[in-house]
Structure formats: structure tokens, C-alpha cells
Amino acid sequence: MDVQATTPLDPRVLDSMLPYLTAYYGNPHSRTHAYGWESEAAMEKARRQVADLIGADPREIIFTSGATESNNMALKGVARFYKSRKKHIITTQTEHKCVLDSCRFLETEGFRVTYLPVKKNGLIDLKELEAAFQPDTSLVSVMTVNNEIGVKQPIHDIGEICRARKVFFHTDAAQAVGKIPMDVNDMKIDLMSISGHKIYGPKGVGAIYVRRRPRVRLEPVQSGGGQERGLRSGTVPTPLAVGLGAACEVAQQEMEYDHKRISQLAERLVTKIMSEVPHVVMNGDREHRYPGCINLSFAYVEGESLLMALKDVALSSGSACTSASLEPSYVLRAIGTDEDLAHSSIRFGIGRFTTEEEVDYTVQKCIQHVKRLREMSPLWEMVQDGIDLKSIKWTQH
Amino acid sequence: MAASSRAQVLRLYRALLRESQRFSSYNYRTYAIRRIRDAFRENKNIKDSEKIEELVNKAKANLEVIHRQVTIGQLYSTQKLVIEGPGNT
Numbered sequence: 001m002d003v004q005a006t007t008p009l010d011p012r013v014l015d016s017m018l019p020y021l022t023a024y025y026g027n028p029h030s031r032t033h034a035y036g037w038e039s040e041a042a043m044e045k046a047r048r049q050v051a052d053l054i055g056a057d058p059r060e061i062i063f064t065s066g067a068t069e070s071n072n073m074a075l076k077g078v079a080r081f082y083k084s085r086k087k088h089i090i091t092t093q094t095e096h097k098c099v100l101d102s103c104r105f106l107e108t109e110g111f112r113v114t115y116l117p118v119k120k121n122g123l124i125d126l127k128e129l130e131a132a133f134q135p136d137t138s139l140v141s142v143m144t145v146n147n148e149i150g151v152k153q154p155i156h157d158i159g160e161i162c163r164a165r166k167v168f169f170h171t172d173a174a175q176a177v178g179k180i181p182m183d184v185n186d187m188k189i190d191l192m193s194i195s196g197h198k199i200y201g202p203k204g205v206g207a208i209y210v211r212r213r214p215r216v217r218l219e220p221v222q223s224g225g226g227q228e229r230g231l232r233s234g235t236v237p238t239p240l241a242v243g244l245g246a247a248c249e250v251a252q253q254e255m256e257y258d259h260k261r262i263s264q265l266a267e268r269l270v271t272k273i274m275s276e277v278p279h280v281v282m283n284g285d286r287e288h289r290y291p292g293c294i295n296l297s298f299a300y301v302e303g304e305s306l307l308m309a310l311k312d313v314a315l316s317s318g319s320a321c322t323s324a325s326l327e328p329s330y331v332l333r334a335i336g337t338d339e340d341l342a343h344s345s346i347r348f349g350i351g352r353f354t355t356e357e358e359v360d361y362t363v364q365k366c367i368q369h370v371k372r373l374r375e376m377s378p379l380w381e382m383v384q385d386g387i388d389l390k391s392i393k394w395t396q397h
Numbered sequence: 398m399a400a401s402s403r404a405q406v407l408r409l410y411r412a413l414l415r416e417s418q419r420f421s422s423y424n425y426r427t428y429a430i431r432r433i434r435d436a437f438r439e440n441k442n443i444k445d446s447e448k449i450e451e452l453v454n455k456a457k458a459n460l461e462v463i464h465r466q467v468t469i470g471q472l473y474s475t476q477k478l479v480i481e482g483p484g485n486t
Contacts, residue, residue: 011425011466012459018469257435312479353424357480 003351046245070193077218086138121285149284150293159188178251201247205240
């Protein structure tokens with residue numbers, strides 16, 4: 001139930017990869033013998049499969065090690081290439097850590113970054129975006145589907161706004177590609193990050209889409225043999241690339257089927273929990289969201305205690321990258337969730353292989369433990385007595 | 398080329414389900430069975446013989462994938478999930 005962190009490998013994907021882990025081990029960049037040609041053909045087929053899923057040209061797809069690398073490449077690459085004329089970047093407060101961290105790094109190199117706030121529902125305000133543009137803005141980076149609360153940003157509108165101003169638009173679509181329809185031309189996206197292991201593909205592979213017309217130019221982050229049009233040196237891992245390609249093809253075929261089923265299961269989970277337990281808040285916009293990522297706050301329950309109680313169910317209070325710390329999620333704080341509710345949130349992920357039984361088991365355990373934890377909580381008792389917790393003056397010892 | 402007969406399609410359907418039943422992973426097993434059932438139901442009214450042939454070929458290819466993946470799955474088996482405990486199947 002934590003498919004936002006990672007997804008299991010689809011058997012169809014593994015089946016396509018295995019020959020390249022055994023018989024066909026050639027270096028796809030070797031031009032002098034058949035081993036290389038076989039691998040190159042497989043890699044190019046995979047590139048086409050990725051491109052087809054997002055409506056791009058295969059030449060616009062660069063294989064990377066994952067969405068984190070793609071995001072680094074997009075932000076640092078574009079910013080550095082145009083640094084002589086443009087020194088400003090716009091992003092949002094709810095981006096993934098690797099985007100925010102890349103931005104922090106660029107700030108130390110002398111770039112200016114605007115971190116747009118988001119509204120209560122987790123979406124950005126387009127008016128604020130328009131107001132944030134400066135004459136020397138080179139790049140706007142907004143993620144398509146948020147990894148913690150599942151909200152879907154108005155990518156189409158943002159694309160229009162950026163294109164009208166001739167500013168490049170990057171989107172981190174790791175949680176969106178293969179799950180909702182994405183078309184880079186229709187949405188006017190100039191750069192897009194894709195991850196393999198969020199779409200039932202292997203870990204350690206991803207891709208970045210880089211538009212050719214109008215051309216987006218990047219300064220490579222990694223120096224070396226000049227593979228991938230010189231943008232990402234290093235041998236492309238053929239089996240992983242093949243796996244990403246196969247995952248994209250399967251995702252394209254199964255998108256409608258998966259989406260329908262995931263929506264049903266999500267509905268089942270939310271209705272059951274909401275009808276049994278009071279004071280549950282759903283974080284993020286109700287309408288503009290990807291249904292497979294549900295973030296609920298259980299008031300008067302400590303999220304981590306609930307996760308401990310539900311230890312036989314794989315759940316998380318936020319993203320895997322930050323799950324080691326007890327700090328409440330910065331995404332929830334950005335949407336204005338109160339500190340106490342941010343501490344009591346749990347993210348439920350539903351994917352291709354989730355079953356009704358798993359949803360029901362999770363719901364039943366969750367309801368049982370929320371009730372139990374609340375019975376132990378003095379705060380809950382006070383709420384039952386009608387005391388407004390916000391009116392209490394806590395003394396510090 | 399003659400289209401596959403009803404009996405052939407049904408035989409393929411049963412073979413797919415039987416093979417999927419052998420997945421040791423709970424999630425793969427339930428997914429495969431569900432997906433096969435839904436796909437055959439969705440396409441049961443198709444009359445165009447070319448289309449039928451195309452789907453039958455796809456199903457045959459998938460049967461081979463399932464067969465190989467079941468074998469791999471059995472080589473690396475893991476603990477059962479809580480869902481699969483007594484009372485839950």
C-alpha cells in the first residue's frame with residue numbers, strides 16, 4: 001500500500017529484460033560487432049516506447065538513472081546553459097526534494113529562485129505564477145502529480161503561460177507518466193522527468209524528455225564519452241532501458257483499465273474509513289488528483305504510532321525519502337495543514353497489483369487502531385468533553 | 398486464414414487461468430487472473446476474424462510470458478502476506 005515509494009516489477013517487464021541480462025550483454029555503444037548492434041537496437045526500441053507514451057519523438061528521450069537525475073539535469077542544465085543572460089528560476093514549495101535541493105544549490109551559484117506557495121488544496125495559483133515571472137526567468141519547474149498528496153497541477157495552463165513568455169517549462173512527472181495521459185506537445189512541456197520504478201519498471205533507470213523544437217539546450221552535469229547526444233555520458237544500461245521501455249508500453253495499454261480499477265479501490269478505501277471514523281481530513285484537492293495516492297490525516301492520533309500499529313501493512317506518513325525523520329511533511333505544511341494534523345497523516349497508495357482484500361484489511365486495521373489510539377489519548381477525551389484544544393494554554397517545563 | 402473457433406479460444410482462456418493460478422506471488426496471481434477474465438469478457442462480442450486472430454496471438458504470447466514468470470517466481474519464493482493467512486484466500 002505504498003506504491004508512491006516504489007512499485008513491484010511487472011512480470012511482463014521482467015520478461016522483456018531477462019534476455020539482456022543473460023544472452024545479449026553487448027555494449028549498446030559498440031559499433032564494431034553484432035553484440036553492440038543487438039543491444040543498440042533494443043535500446044532504440046525502448047526509446048521509441050518511452051517516446052510513444054508521452055507523444056514525443058524518440059530523439060527527444062535521454063536515458064538517465066532515474067527521476068532524481070533527470071530533475072538535476074533539467075534544473076542545473078538549463079540554468080547553467082543560459083546563465084549569461086538568465087538568472088532566475090520559478091518552482092513550487094511542494095516539489096520533490098531533488099528539485100528543491102537542486103534549486104538551493106543553484107542559489108549558491110548566484111541564481112535567484114522563486115518558491116511559489118500553493119493554495120490550501122495543494123494547487124498553485126496561476127495568477128501568482130504569472131506575477132512571479134521576471135525578465136531573466138529561464139525555467140519554470142512544477143511537478144505534475146505530487147508524490148505525497150496526489151494533487152494534479154494544471155500542467156496544460158502552466159505550459160501555455162510559459163510558452164507565451166518563451167520560458168522553458170520542466171515538469172517532474174515521475175508519479176504521472178503511465179498513470180494519467182501525458183502529451184508533451186499538447187501540454188507544451190519542454191522538459192519532463194520520468195522514473196522507471198514508479199511505473200512497474202526497474203529501479204535505477206529513468207528518462208528525461210528534452211524538446212528539440214523550439215530547442216532546449218542543457219549543460220551536461222556528467223562529463224564523459226558523450227553518449228545520449230552528449231547530454232548524459234556513461235554507458236546506457238541496456239536491460240534497464242529495455243525494462244523502462246516495456247513498462248511504458250504496458251502502461252500505455254493498461255492505463256485505462258488500471259485507472260478505472262484504482263479509482264474504484266480508492267473510493268472503497270476512502271468511503272469506508274470516512275464512514276467509520278470521524279475527524280478524518282483528506283489532504284489535497286478532491287477533484288484535481290490522481291486517485292491512487294490518498295493522504296489522510298487522522299486528528300488526535302499520532303501518525304507514527306498508527307504506522308507502528310499497522311506494521312504488517314506497508315504504509316508511510318509521507319515520501320520514502322523523508323520517512324526516516326519524525327518531522328512533519330513540508331508538503332503538508334505548505335498547504336497550510338496545522339502542525340497537529342500534519343503529524344497525523346498517512347499516505348495510502350493503490351496500484352496495479354492492489355487487491356480488494358488488501359484494501360479491506362488495511363481499512364479494518366486502520367479503523368481499529370485509530371479508535372484504540374484515540375481512547376488512550378487525553379486530547380481525544382478533552383475533545384469529547386467539548387473543549388477546544390486551540391484554546392488551551394500549554395505551559396512549558 | 399480461418400479465425401480461431403470458439404472452442405480454441407476457450408481452451409486458451411482456461412490455459413491462461415490455469416497457468417496464472419501457479420504464480421507464487423499473491424499480487425501477481427490475483428492480478429493475472431483478474432486481468433485475463435476482464436480481457437476475455439471485454440472482447441467476447443468481437444466478430445471480426447482478423448481482430449480475433451490478433452487477440453489470440455497476443456494471448457498466446459502472454460501465456461508464454463506467464464509460464465516463464467511463474468517458473469522464475471517459484472525459484473525465489475518469499476513469505477506469505479498477512480492477507481493470505483487462514484480465513485483469507
